[in-house]
Amino acid sequence: MDSTGMLQLPEELLYLWHSHRTEVLLSAGILFAIVRLAVHWRRRKSKEVLTPLALTPTDEKPLAIPLRREQLADANHYEAPLSRPATRPKAGPKRVTGTRKTKPSSNDVLAAVEHIQPLVFYYTLGGSTKTYAEKLADSLKASATSDVLAPEVLDLAETEYDEYFLSSPRKSGTVYFYLLVLPTYNIDTNLSAFLAHLDETHHDFRIDTAPLSGLAGYSVFGLGDRQEWPTEQEGFCTQAVEADKWMAKLTSRKRGFPMGMGDVRSDVAQRIEEWTTGVSSVMSDLAQGRGLGEGVAGSGAATESADEESADEQDDVPETAPKKVRRKAVKRSRTDDLEDMKAPIPVDFTTTSKPASKIPQPPKPMVPESSPTYTSLTKQGYTIVGSHSGVKICRWTKSALRGRGSCYKYSFYGISSHLCMEATPSLSCSNKCVFCWRHGTNPVGTTWRWTVDPPDLIFAGMKEGHYKKIKMMKGVPGVRAERFSEAMRIRHCALSLVGEPIFYPHINELLGMLHREHISSFLVCNAQHPDQLAALGPVTQLYVSIDASNKDSLRRIDRPLHRDFWERFMRCMDILKQKRFTHRTVFRLTLVKGFNIEEEAEGYADLVERALPGFVEVKGVTYCGTSTAAGAGLSMQNVPFYDEVKTFVLALEAALQRRGLDYGIGAEHAHSCCILLADRQRFFKASAGDGVPSWHTLIDYPAFFRCLESGEAFGPEDYVGAPTPEWALWGKGGFDPRDERVDRKGRPKVIEVVE
Structure with a gap:
């Protein structure tokens, strides 16, 4: 001991502690863990001895049976078996037996x-x-x-x-x-x-x-x-x-x-x-036992957040499924993008024919039911008709049924969205546009190499699929009964869903079937099939997608499969100029920031001068938010603001005026980020009543069918409709005042219109 009475350790013992304390502490920890495991093992062994083996007769206490068995059934738990053992083991966990109670349909x-x-x-x-x-x-x-x-x-x-x-x-x-x-x-x-x-x-x-x-x-x-x-x-x-x-x-x-x-x-x-x-x-x-029919749940909310659902939505796999199963389902539903393949495509269908020595293979379905493409498109809401056609309900149709507004076609041309069917006779396309909603999920090709379904089968399947989807909306809150009843009679058909409708070999026969039932036709093509465009018969309105003003921009934006895509494009411009006297023609410009807006108004004006369409629609691109679109170089930064679209339209209008082309802004639909330019000489004229000149962009659909059934030659001026509504004119916003505009949460949205 020292002078204070404290015990002093020898210096050798203190040196050993500092030199080996790590080994001592580690050994103590290992020893403690071994002791704990031994105790745990002994307790577990004793429990196993007390627990009877399976099928071993033991004395059990009688189970208390609930007084109301329907409570158990309604709770969607395991249903009690009809016969119960008299007793249960005194020790050990309870065993739940019986069959899962499923809810009857x-x-x-x-x-x-x-x-x-x-x-x-x-x-x-x-x-x-x-x-x-x-x-x-x-x-x-x-x-x-x-x-x-x-x-x-x-x-x-x-x-x-x-x-x-x-x-x-x-x-x-x-x-x-x-x-x-x-x-x-x-x-x-x-x-x-x-x-x-x-x-x-x-x-x-x-x-x-x-x-x-x-x-x-x-x-x-x-x-x-x-x-x-x-x-x-x-x-x-x-x-x-x-x-x-x-x-x-x-x-x-x-x-x-x-x-x-x-x-x-x-x-x-x-x-x-x-x-x-x-x-x-x-x-x-x-x-008759058919129930209320399949469809959207009555208390569910309709999709209202975007023009189209995202192409890479979650698969129809329950969230309770294991993650491996969900990942496998997602992987199985993907389709390969031909342009992203590492190996070059050996055959160019536009310039090379197959060797004569090979026996040609019989044509196959464009979208077989067993293919990943079929799975992907149906998951996105498509109804596949036959082997190469499809129909899908538009989000604007859902909106119009609920009194939340129609698309720009109503403001521009008088088409009520809940009366319109959106379909296509060909899911295949010859372009791979960077802004395509179905990028990588629809087939592509430059020539028709698939089986061909008859037009009557396609027409019947389109109507059946559309009406079925309309009926799915009857349980959605907010759907107006009068509009639901009106929607059960198709009045308009937009052949613009996906793919290239004009690619279908019997497109004229299909258009004739639409017209015989007084269903107007709006056909959209991508200006890559001049021969089919030249042979096209009567159509209520003919759209041509003009996504770029020069060859380099068109290659970057549309990514065409044809090598002679620019020559085909220019031929279509010349054909469109010839058809302006027999067809109501429209240029459709989709603006993509960073691709085709900057300093291209002059180039677009040159194309308008060459084709002289009756109308020019200018619309900002809609970004669907898919990973495939991002891989193509498209993001939200490429979506122009409405002010940017208006600036471009004013620049295009000025460029057309400098060329002596009298085009003016006829209507707008701010909600769709879309503005309409129209030929002033053809569609700005005095009204029959007061004689005051005004825009007439609407279509007189009964007059179109009368002209068609007369068998005589007619032009777009023969079925010009009533004056464009005041609320649809430039500076008014273009939203129907009878409807209510809502935000993404379904709440009323207040819009301030600046004159």
Whole structure:
């Protein structure tokens, strides 16, 4: 010890500690780990001794069977087996046995139903709504069958809510369909109490989330006064809209038909008649066991964020699937891009023929059902018709059905988007444009080397696919019943979906089938097939994509497969000039920043001078956000702002004026970033009524069909339509005031128009 009484360690021991402390600590840690593992192993061994082997008879306690087995089934858990062992092991984990309880489909449920019972609910203060409800019941009663019974009319003011809106009515062999005819009041009434009941039922934790899911379906019709409350935001049919929202939640998305709306001062009788026809058709389908049909879920939101869905969306693989499975599915759905292949393509189809010694192979389908291309296109929303055609519902069609605006074609030419079918008879193209929405997923080629489907098969398949996709929208909230009914009759066809429509060998026969059913035709080509363009028959409007003003830019942007692409392009310009007297011709300029905007207005003006089209559409490119587009050198930085598009259009207009070409800005659609230049001498003229000159960019479609059926020669001036609407002219924005523009979240969007 030292003077303080502390114990002093020998210097040798202290030296050994500092020299070997690492080894000592590591050895101690290893020893501690070995002890812990030994203890754990001994405990595990003792448990295994206590746990009986499989199939070993043991004394078990009886299991408590739940009083309500339907609670277990409704919870979508494992269903209890019919026979249970008398006892269970005293020790060891519980074993869950039985089979997975799957939720029956709506069609399986309806297969056992004998009758559909419509119930018409209404609420009224003055009696007018009761009158409409009774007329509705009379109409349904007149069409009643053995499957669809005569409707019952119930007044919500005298109805016990818990009897009908707390759970689905039950009757052997009968399933109920609810029809709600509701006005809107700006005062406190029993209707407000009814809506509050639906709200409370949905949020009551003691009640099932969808207590009315046992219904066959439902639909709501609202009555309002547009003179007092012009829009839904200002009060038009707001209580009916709220009822439709809660019913969608309580029935688990069983909206059978889009909500109808009628103005009591004008069109309520017509609207309720259209709605009644649609509802009757739906109940007839239900009675025949077809259910509500496949489609978008009733409470789901329609795609509203982009012109087209991204081409590299997630595959239809459940999120719960293992990551390896999802990665495998994504890899399987990809298609190879011919231009990205390392080895050069040995054959040039434009200049080289196959050796005569080889036996030519029989033609194959362009898009076989077993191909990755078929998988990719169908995943993107296409319906493949035959072996080389397709149809797809446009996002503007969805928007127009919901009263959120039509595309630029409505502002420019009077085409309502919900009446338009977007299709193509050829999914193949001879270009690989950097801005193509389907980059790398559609076939390419310079000559037709596939099997050819007859035009009647293509036409029937297009219509069937389009109507099927329209029906998928009937459960989407916000879809207007009158527009849904109108959409079931195609009036326009845009042959511009993907690929090259003019590439199809029987394009004229297909156009004739469209025209015989009074469906207007808008055909888009890429100016790479001059022979087919020269042989093209009558078409309502002929588009030619002009994506560059010179050879180098065209090669970089369109990336054509033809070696003589520029010569083909210029030949098409000359053919277009000849057709300007027989066809309504349009130049379609897609502006891509960094590719074809800077200092190219003069070059575009030269092309316009050479072809003299009736119209020139200038549109900013839409970036779809795909990895393939990024690999082609395209990003959001290449998307021009609308101000940049306007600046370019003004520069192009000035360049045309310097060449003595009298083109002016006829219309615009700011929402699509699109502006229309038109030939002033042909489409700016005095109106029949007041004699004041104005733009006439709209099309008189009945006049077009009259000219076509007369058998006499006619030109685009023979079916010029009414004056361009005031709201579509330059400086007005071009958005239909009858519709409501919304943002990506579906909220109303306020647009300030600067004169």
